[in-house]
Amino acid sequence: MPEGHSVHRIARQFARNFVDQTVAASSPQGRFADGAALLDGRRMTTVRAVGKQMFAEFTDDVWLRVHLGMYGAWDFAGEIEADPTIAAANGRMGQTNQRGVPMEEPILDEAGENSLASIGAPRRARVHVRMSEQTTGLADGDADFPPPVVGQVRLRLLTERTCADLRGPTACQIQDPDEVLASIAKLGPDPLVGDPHEGEDRFVAVASRKPTAIGLVLMDQAVISGIGNVYRAELLFRARLNPHTPGRDVPVELLRELWRDWVRLLAIGVETGQMMTMDDLSPEDHRRAMAHRDDRHWVYHRAGLPCRVCGTNVVVEEAAGRKLYWCPSCQA
Template sequence: MPEGHTVHRIARQLGRDLVGHRLRVTSPQGRFAAGAERLDGRMLVASRAVGKQLFLEFEGELVLRVHLGLYGAWDLHGRVTPLDDGLAPLASLGAPRVRRAVRVGEGESELAEPAGVDETFPPAPVGQVRVRLLSEETAADLRGPTACEVLDPGAAAAAAARLGPDPAAFDDPVALAAAGEQVVDAVTSRSTAVGALLMDQSVVAGIGNVYRAELLFRARLEPHTPGRRVPREVVRGIWEDWTVLLADGIRTGVMLTREDLDDAGRACALVDRDARHWVYRRAGLPCHVCGTAVQVEDMATRKLYWCPVCQV
């Protein structure tokens, strides 16, 4: 499932290329035809993420809420402005021609067009496209989301309020620290295992399976520990760590959680998924720290990876 950093990058990308434009909104698949009709022809005025949820605000006080879930992704075509992260552009900049596209979901990847194809913009929708947002130069196709609905501002605010704090929502250090204390209170007042609490989006927004495993390992915390038995300073440290990891993920588009890497190792890990993590997807392999085989089990409906020696 796309985690918080990916949804923030989607919000920023759509903000760069679609905010301020009056959009043609359609549902090629047909499943969102009524919602698309309500948004069609309106200007997109804001694009923001809260945790794993995207809120696209249109003129006329209408909000498109999207939750990608396990299988959702956005395919972007045409002019796709590079984000300020020092990385290569996500897609070709020379609109309005389509030579390649980009998929933004659990992993960002270029979708190369077949050799010799030089299709005029916009390309015909391919497959089950729930929603297409179309400007003069950019097309954004949403496919496979768990949630896709048009809300009024009050309902959108209520949906966001049900989520726990998201570090990327705070510019003020005082407000960020206060949000962290909210997370500390939520975790330490519950008897639920901390490994499940970190996946509870009402406790803290944006953490998914990868970041859950890695944050717990970095804190050297046993995942089955009841929240009320975790020291407040440990939970506070996890929040502060999440703040740093989320910002790095938003900047690079990569969940890189090993702080032991030098510059060369980090450069390698940015392109090699297997070098990025301490424990995630390393079941049966030796722990990078102690050499014990990394364990895997189900917790909160997802695979939990952890080291039974380092995390005690």
């Protein structure tokens, strides 16, 4: 499931390529035909991400809410203009100790993509876009536009230059302004939405009353928005916090530090396109981490491997149907 940084990157690309454009909408799959008909011919006026959900406004107060869920993905084709707030990251290595390390050549990840200039996760092989800081261009120079529909496309949004296909979302629905406000009201604070200090107070006030294990609290989108399996494991390890500790038993200052660390990591994720959670990396190690997931996390996906700090084997267990990775020594 894409975590919060991915949805923010996708929303920023929609803002760059679709906002202020009249959009043709269709549902090739047929499951969203009525909703697509309401969007067709309207102008997209704004788009925002809140946690793992994206909300796009069209003229006449018509809104589209999309939650990608476990299997959803946006595929883009045509002319893709890079969001300068993302593309500008080409010269930076993040907002931790890696800041300022020069990029002599693009770093490709396991999918063969330069995540600094990609649209955002989930980045799949079928997403072929060329994005750069200074240019725009066709994703596939000799391909017809718009591209043929491939597979089960729930919703296609099309401008004169750019195509976005939505597949497999958990939620894709039309909402009016009151329904949008109600949907957002159900979500916990997001560091990139509103005042982060107010968000911190909201998170602490709710989490500090929870009898639920903090490892589950962090995954509750009604308590805090955008955290998924990867960030959950990494935040808890960075805090040296046992994931089974009830939220109400976690010291308030430690809850505040969890929030502040989420602020930091989310910003790095949006900037780099990767869930980078390790600090103090050398330039060489940072390049390796940008290219390979196994080199960018403390405990996530490292079950049975020695903890990078103490050498104890990292364990994995099921927690509310999701895999929870943690170090039983560092997080005792």
